[in-house]
Amino acid sequence: MMLLKGWYLASLCLSLCGFRVVTDDGMHVSAGVRKRSGDEEKFRSPASLKKKPRRLDALAYSFSNPSAGQDLISSLPDECIRLIFSFLPSPRDRCSCAAVSRKWLLLQAHMRPSDFRSLSATAALSSRREHGDDSNIGAAASRYVRSHKANDARLAAMAVGACARGAPAELVIRATATTSDPAPVSSLLIVSDMGLSVISQAFPELRSLFLWDCPRVGNEGLAAVACNCPALEKLHVSNAPLVGDGGLIFILMRCSKLSDLSLEACPRVGDGALRTLPLMSSHLESITLQNCPMVRDASLVAVLSFLPRLAKVRIADAKVGDGALEAIGARGDGNPVRSVCLENVTGFTHVGFRRLGLAASLQSLTVRCCTGLSDACFDSGGSCNAGGDGALWEPTFVGLRSVTLRSCGAFTDRGLMHLSETSKQMESLQLEKCHGITTVGLMGAVRNWSGTLRLLSMVKCNGIGTRTQKQQQQQREHGAVVPAPAPIKCPLLQSLTIKRCPGVGDPFLSVMGGVLISARRIAVVGMGSITDGGFISLLASMECRSDVQSVDLSGCTGITDWSVAALVSASGGALRRLTLEGCEGVTDRSLRMIGRLCPALVELDLSGCRRITDGGVAGLLASGGHPVAGGGGDAGDGDSGSSSKERKSRLEVLSLEGCGGISDESLSSLEEMVVRGSLAGLNLKHCGGLTRAGIDSVRQTLWWCDLIS
Numbered sequence: 218m219m220l221l222k223g224w225y226l227a228s229l230c231l232s233l234c235g236f237r238v239v240t241d242d243g244m245h246v247s248a249g250v251r252k253r254s255g256d257e258e259k260f261r262s263p264a265s266l267k268k269k270p271r272r273l274d275a276l277a278y279s280f281s282n283p284s285a286g287q288d289l290i291s292s293l294p295d296e297c298i299r300l301i302f303s304f305l306p307s308p309r310d311r312c313s314c315a316a317v318s319r320k321w322l323l324l325q326a327h328m329r330p331s332d333f334r335s336l337s338a339t340a341a342l343s344s345r346r347e348h349g350d351d352s353n354i355g356a357a358a359s360r361y362v363r364s365h366k367a368n369d370a371r372l373a374a375m376a377v378g379a380c381a382r383g384a385p386a387e388l389v390i391r392a393t394a395t396t397s398d399p400a401p402v403s404s405l406l407i408v409s410d411m412g413l414s415v416i417s418q419a420f421p422e423l424r425s426l427f428l429w430d431c432p433r434v435g436n437e438g439l440a441a442v443a444c445n446c447p448a449l450e451k452l453h454v455s456n457a458p459l460v461g462d463g464g465l466i467f468i469l470m471r472c473s474k475l476s477d478l479s480l481e482a483c484p485r486v487g488d489g490a491l492r493t494l495p496l497m498s499s500h501l502e503s504i505t506l507q508n509c510p511m512v513r514d515a516s517l518v519a520v521l522s523f524l525p526r527l528a529k530v531r532i533a534d535a536k537v538g539d540g541a542l543e544a545i546g547a548r549g550d551g552n553p554v555r556s557v558c559l560e561n562v563t564g565f566t567h568v569g570f571r572r573l574g575l576a577a578s579l580q581s582l583t584v585r586c587c588t589g590l591s592d593a594c595f596d597s598g599g600s601c602n603a604g605g606d607g608a609l610w611e612p613t614f615v616g617l618r619s620v621t622l623r624s625c626g627a628f629t630d631r632g633l634m635h636l637s638e639t640s641k642q643m644e645s646l647q648l649e650k651c652h653g654i655t656t657v658g659l660m661g662a663v664r665n666w667s668g669t670l671r672l673l674s675m676v677k678c679n680g681i682g683t684r685t686q687k688q689q690q691q692q693r694e695h696g697a698v699v700p701a702p703a704p705i706k707c708p709l710l711q712s713l714t715i716k717r718c719p720g721v722g723d724p725f726l727s728v729m730g731g732v733l734i735s736a737r738r739i740a741v742v743g744m745g746s747i748t749d750g751g752f753i754s755l756l757a758s759m760e761c762r763s764d765v766q767s768v769d770l771s772g773c774t775g776i777t778d779w780s781v782a783a784l785v786s787a788s789g790g791a792l793r794r795l796t797l798e799g800c801e802g803v804t805d806r807s808l809r810m811i812g813r814l815c816p817a818l819v820e821l822d823l824s825g826c827r828r829i830t831d832g833g834v835a836g837l838l839a840s841g842g843h844p845v846a847g848g849g850g851d852a853g854d855g856d857s858g859s860s861s862k863e864r865k866s867r868l869e870v871l872s873l874e875g876c877g878g879i880s881d882e883s884l885s886s887l888e889e890m891v892v893r894g895s896l897a898g899l900n901l902k903h904c905g906g907l908t909r910a911g912i913d914s915v916r917q918t919l920w921w922c923d924l925i926s
Contacts, residue, residue, distance in 0.1 A: 295324060298321070298324055299324055299328060299332070302314065302321075302324065302325055302328065302333075303328070303332055303333055303334050304334060305333060308378075311325055311333075311377055312377060312378060315374065315377045319370065319405060322370070322373050322374060322377065323373055323405075323415075325377050326372075326373035326374075326376040326377055326415045326419070327415060327418070329418065358385040358386065358387075359385055359386070359387040359388070359389070359425075360375060360385045360387070360388050360389070361389045361391075362375075362388075362389065362390050362391070363389075363390075363391035363392075363393075367390050367391060367392040367393070367408050367431075368392075368405060368406045368407055368408055368412070369405045369406075369407065369408060369409055369411055369412030369415070370405040370406065372390075372408070372412035372413070372415055372416045373405075373412065373415050373416075375416060375419070376415045376416050376418065376419030376420075377419075379419040379420060384419060384420040384421065384422055384423070385420060385423070386422060386423065386424045386425065387423075387424065387425040387426075387427075388416065388420065388423060388425070388426050388427070389427040389429075390408060390426075390427065390428055390429065390431060391427075391429040391430060392407070392408045392429070392430045392431045392432075393430060407433050408428075408431045408433065408434060409433045409434060409438070410433075410434060410435055410437040410438035410441070411438075412438075413428075413434055413438035413439075413441060413442060414437070414438060414441035414445075417441050417442040417444075417445040417446050418441070418445045420445075420446065421445055421446060421447075421448075422446075422448055423442075423446040423448070423449060424448055424449060424450045424451065425449075425450065425451040425452075426442060426446070426449060426451070426452050426453070427451075427453045428453065428454045428455065428457060429453070429455045429456065430455065430456045431456070431457055432456060432457060432458055432459065433459065434457055434459065434460065435457075435459030435460055435461075435464065436459070436460065436461055436463040436464030436467070437464070438464070439454075439460060439464030439465065439467060439468055440463075440464055440467040442468065443464075443467040443468045443470065443471035443472055444467075444471060446472070447471055447472060447473070447474075448472075448474060449468070449472040449474070449475060450472075450474050450475060450476050450477065451475075451476065451477040452468060452472075452475065452477070452478055452479070453477075453478075453479040453481075453505075454479065454480055454481070454483060455479070455481040455482060456481065456482040457482070457483050458482075458483070458484055458485065459485070460480075460483050460485060460486065461483075461485035461486060461487075461490075462485070462486060462487055462489035462490040465480075465486060465490035465493075466489065466490055466493050469490070469493050469494060469497040469498050470497055473497070473498075473499075473500065474500055475498050475500060475501060476500050476501055476502045476503065476526075477501075477502065477503045477504075478494075478498075478501060478503070478504050478505070479503075479504070479505035479507075479531075480505065480506055480507070480509055481505065481507040481508060481509075481533075482507065482508045482509075483508075483509050484508075484509065484510060484511065485511065486509050486511060486512065487509075487511030487512060487513075487516075488511070488512065488513050488515065488516035491512060491516035491517070491519065491520050492516050492519055494519075494520050494524065495519055495520060495522075495523035495524055498524070499524075499525055499526065500526060501524050501526065501527060502526050502527060502528045502529065503527075503528065503529040503530075503531075504520065504524075504527065504529070504530060504531070505531040505532075505533075506531070506532050506533070506535065507531070507532070507533035507534050507535070507560075508533065508534040508535070509535065510535075512535065514537065514538045514540050514541055517532075517537065517540075517541040517544070518540050518541055518544045521541055521544040521545050521554075522544040522547070522548065525553070526553055527553060527554055528553050528554060528555045528556065529554075529555065529556040530545070530554060530556070530557050530558070531557075531558040531560070532558070532559055532560070532562055533558075533559075533560035533561055533562070534560070534561050534562075535561075535562055536562070536563050536564040537559075537562050537563075537564050537565055538564050538565060538569065539565050539566055539568055539569025539570075539572070540569070541565075541569075542565055542569040542570060542572060542573040543569055543572040543573070545557065545573050545576050545579075546572040546573045546574060546575035546576045547572065547575070548576065552576045552577065552578045552579075553578060554576055554578060554579060555578055555579065555580045555581060556579075556580065556581040556582075556583075557573065557579060557581070557582055557583070558582075558583040558584075559583070559584050559585070559587050560583070560584075560585040560586060560587075561585065561586045561587070562587050562589075563587070563588055563589065564589070565587075565589045566589055567589070567591055567593035567594045567596070570589065570590070570594040571594065571596070571613050573613075574594075574595075574613025574614040575611060575613060577615060577616050578616060579614065579616055579617060580616055580617060580618045580619065581617075581618065581619040581620075582614070582617060582619070582620050582621070583620075583621040583623075584621070584622050584623070584625060585621075585622075585623040585624055585625075586623065586624045586625075587625065588627070590622075590625045590627060590628055591627040591628065591632065592627070592628065592629055592631045592632030592635065593632075594632065595613070595614065595632045595633075595635040595636040595639070596613075596635055612639045613639060614636065614639055614640045615639060615640065615641070616640075616642065617636075617640040617642070617643060618640075618642050618643060618644045618645065619643075619644060619645040620636065620640075620643065620645070620646055620647070621645075621647040621649075622647070622648055622649070622651055623647075623648075623649040623650060623651075624649065624650045624651075625650075625651055625653075626650075626651075626652060626653065627653070628651055628653055628654070629653035629654065629658070630653070630654060630655055630657060630658025630659075630661070631658070633654060633658045633659070633661075633662045634658060634661055634662060634665075636662070637661065637662035637665035637666055638665060641665075641666075641669070642669055643666045643669055643670060644669055644670060644671045644672065644709075645670075645671060645672040646662070646666070646670065646672070646673055646674070647672070647674040647676075648674065648675050648676070648678050649674075649675075649676040649677060649678070650676070650677045650678065651678050651680075652678060652679045652680050653680060654678055654680050654681065655680040655681065656680075656681055656682055656725065659675075659681060660705065660728070663705055663707065663732060664705050666707075667705055667706060667707050668707075668708075668709070669709065670707050670709060670710050671709050671710060671711050671712070672710075672711065672712040673710060673712070673713055673714070674712070674713075674714035674716075675714065675715050675716070675718055675721075676714070676716040676717065676718075677716065677717045677718065678718050679718070679719060679720060680720065681715075681718045681720055681721055681725070682718060682719075682720030682721035682722060682724075682725045705731065705732050706731070706732065706734060707732050707733065707734065708734045708735070710732065710733055710734070710736060711735075711736055711737045711738065712736065712737065712738040712739075712740075713729060713733060713736055713738070713739050713740070714738075714740040714742075715729075715740070715741050715742070715744065716740065716741075716742040716743055716744075717742065717743040717744070718744070719746070721744060721746065721747070722746045722747070722751065723746075723747065723748055723750050723751025723754065724751075725751075726741070726747065726751040726752060726754060726755040727751065727754040727755065727758060729755060729758075730754060730755035730756065730757065730758025730759050731758045733755075733758070733759045734759065734760045734761055735759075735760070735761035735764045736759065736764070736765060737764060737765065737766045737767065738765075738766065738767040738768075739755075739765060739767070739768050739769070740767075740768075740769040741769070741770055741773060742769055742770070742771045742772055742773075743771065743772035743773075744772065744773050745772070745773065745774050745775065746775070747773050747775055747776065748775040748776075749775065749776060749777055749779040749780045749783075752770070752773075752776060752780045752783070752784075753779065753780060753783045756783055756784065756787055756788075757783075762787035762788055763787060763788055763790065763791060764788070764791055765784075765787075765788035765791060765792060766788075766791050766792060766793045766794065767792075767793060767794040767795075768784060768788075768792065768794070768795050768796070769794075769796040770796065770797055770800055771796050771797070771798040771799055771800075771822075772798065772799045773799075773800060774799065774800065774801055774802070775802070776797070776800045776802055776803070777800075777802030777803065777804075778802070778803060778804055778806045778807045778810075781797070781803060781807035781810060781811070782806075782807070782810055785810050785811055785814040785815055786810075786814065789811075789814035789815045789816075790814075790815075790816065790817065791817060792815050792817065792818055793817050793818060793819050793820070794818075794819065794820040794821075795811070795815070795818060795820070795821050795822070796820075796821075796822040797821075797822060797823055797826060798822050798823070798824040798825055798826075798872075799824070799825040799826075800825075800826060801825065801826065801827055801828065802828075803823070803826045803828065803829070804828045804829065804833065805828075805829060805830055805832045805833030805836060806833075807833075808823075808829065808833035808834065808836045808837050809832075809833065809836035811836075811837065812836045812837045812838060813836075816867070817867065818867065818868055819867055819868060819869045819870065819895075820868075820869065820870040820871075821837075821868060821870070821871050821872070822870075822872040823871075823872060823873055823876060824872050824873070824874040824875050824876075824900070825874070825875045825876075826875075826876055827875070827876065827877055827878060828878060829873070829876045829878050829879060830878040830879060831878075831879055831880055831882040831883045831886075834873070834879055834883040834886050834887065835883070835886045837866075837868070837871075837886070837890065838866065838886055838889060838890060866890050866893065866894025866895060866896065867894065867895050868890060868894060868895065868896055869895050869896060869897050869898065870896075870897070870898040870899075871887075871890070871896060871898070871899055871900070872899075872900035873899075873900060873901055873904060874900045874901070874902045874903055874904070874925075875902070875903045875904070876904055877903075877904060877905040877906055878906065879904055879906050879907065880906040880907065881906075881907060881908055881911040883907075884907070884911050884912075884914070884915050887899060887915065888915060888918060888919060891919045891922050892919070896922065897921075897922060897923060898922070898923045898925075899922055899923070899924050899925070900925045901924065901925065901926045902925055902926060904926075907926075912924075912926045
């Protein structure tokens with residue numbers, strides 16, 4: 218029907234241009250163009266056509282008999298077809314004609330809104346209201362195109378539809394093709410400069426553009442964006458081997474409001490574009506450079522030294538000398554840089570890193586897989602600000618509030634202590650694969666930051682916990698007296714994460730419990746050495762146990778119902794998220810306690826808890842127990858069945874993946890939790906006791922619930 222409408226509209230527009238279209242009984246449309254020679258074949262203006270209308274009867278096209286003639290409308294010159302399209306009365310008609318063929322789609326996609334004679338702002342507004350998009354009119358919408366849907370044809374369709382739905386302020390294009398892939402059957406099946414040119418022309422108010430994995434987009438596409446989207450503020454380009462300095466310079470020249478620039482895997486980007494940044498992008502606040510081998514230290518120094526508003530710097534997979542780091546620290550009191558991230562960066566030494574620490578405005582530091590990072594980088598002696606003997610020394614990293622160190626093998630307790638002595642305002646410390654850090658160094662740093670620390674995370678740190686165990690073994694074997702350190706209290710510490718640290722055991726958890734006072738989030742993940750005794754000791758050592766809102770015990774095989782009972786008894790009223798994935802010691806008893814004592818619980822993950830049965834699922838019906846209208850039950854009553862009828866569940870997400878002990882009998886309880894409560898996400902994958910018929914029945918009944926099976 219849409220194709221017929223498109224052909225009818227085009228034929229109608231032909232008559233408006235002076236052509237005579239012969240129509241039969243409404244189903245047959247014929248049009249003809251008499252062959253001319255010489256100058257007669259040139260395109261004739263609409264005025265001349267109107268003066269001498271001619272019957273188009275040389276050739277014919279019939280829907281009922283396609284072999285009777287050829288498609289004469291498509292044989293018209295492109296200029297003529299564009300003129301015909303300019304008479305389309307509404308955005309809806311544009312979309313109908315664009316659906317006829319790819320040629321018509323591309324012709325319309327290259328037309329600007331001003332090219333349509335009858336298309337006005339009022340018509341576009343009424344069309345959007347007709348489609349039910351009145352609520353989004355004037356809003357900063359977003360479009361996301363990815364995978365096989367990311368191609369020039371889809372971008373052209375979006376451009377045509379922009380007249381009806383409005384142009385978005387953000388566009389994300391994530392393709393999947395690589396330069397090594399074979400050539401597609403059609404050039405429209407990839408994202409190229411043509412598609413980017415079309416979409417930028419249709420979205421002139423675009424403010425954010427993300428181009429990920431678009432290897433056939435080059436400088437011409439970026440130049441089109443620069444010409445058509447002068448209000449662009451954010452540009453992220455990833456895996457674009459054809460993008461070079463030329464396209465970026467166009468962006469910098471035309472998009473004066475650019476504030477966020479990210480370039481990843483762009484091998485043709487070099488010093489030319491980066492040297493232009495300080496001259497033409499005075500509003501740039503964030504820059505990311507990853508795997509751009511043509512970028513040299515000299516251009517980095519220019520960028521880091523002269524951009525007046527630069528606040529966030531991320532450099533990855535690059536070789537950076539001391540000069541680039543020194544440029545950040547040498548900007549003086551007006552230095553705006555607040556965040557620096559170095560990932561897999563080589564070439565710098567402790568001298569350059571110390572100079573980086575002179576930036577008093579620096580608040581966040583992330584270092585990952587940097588071989589140049591060592592204890593000397595954070596030496597408490599400070600950083601030399603003048604060469605030669607008698608040089609003055611200044612403290613480094615004095616304003617630092619957040620530190621993330623990952624895979625830094627040369628960083629040990631000494632460096633951590635140096636950092637804690639100079640950075641007095643530390644709020645977040647995250648360590649991952651820092652095997653040189655032991656319990657002694659960690660607790661010493663925590664002591665120095667006891668008044669400011671809010672987040673502490675340790676992931677795969679093999680040295681954590683081993684020191685304490687060695688001291689205990691020494692005391693048992695040799696009778697050595699190890700003095701107990703003074704207790705540490707961190708009143709502001711809200712989040713504690715210990716993940717896959719093989720040396721951590723129950724004694725370390727007991728010590729950390731004394732450090733915590735009113736933590737909101739506790740995550741002890743992948744710790745097979747943790748038992749009920751250690752976790753219960755952690756809770757018992759906390760002063761304010763009732764404030765815990767999120768607990769993650771995934772992979773702790775030593776956790777049983779005793780730990781769950783201690784947790785829900787102490788923090789059940791505030792608990793909102795509980796993850797017990799892989800805790801094989803958890804049984805139905807834990808679920809019944811959760812159902813009675815956790816009224817605010819919204820997320821529960823029981824994946825891999827094989828001892829859970831239908832009785833445990835039924836016990837969850839009391840979860841989230843706030844009374845419904847007319848109900849007067851109490852969650853603490855002994856009759857859980859009566860309580861479940863009078864209370865409404867707040868549980869929103871429940872995962873029972875791999876729980877082989879449940880059967881179809883649990884489906885009725887789950888249905889009740891969805892209908893009577895707030896359950897919107899349910900995971901029943903790999904539940905061997907459930908039948909396909911039962912799951913399909915639940916899926917049909919609870920069609921609005923996100924069911925994974």
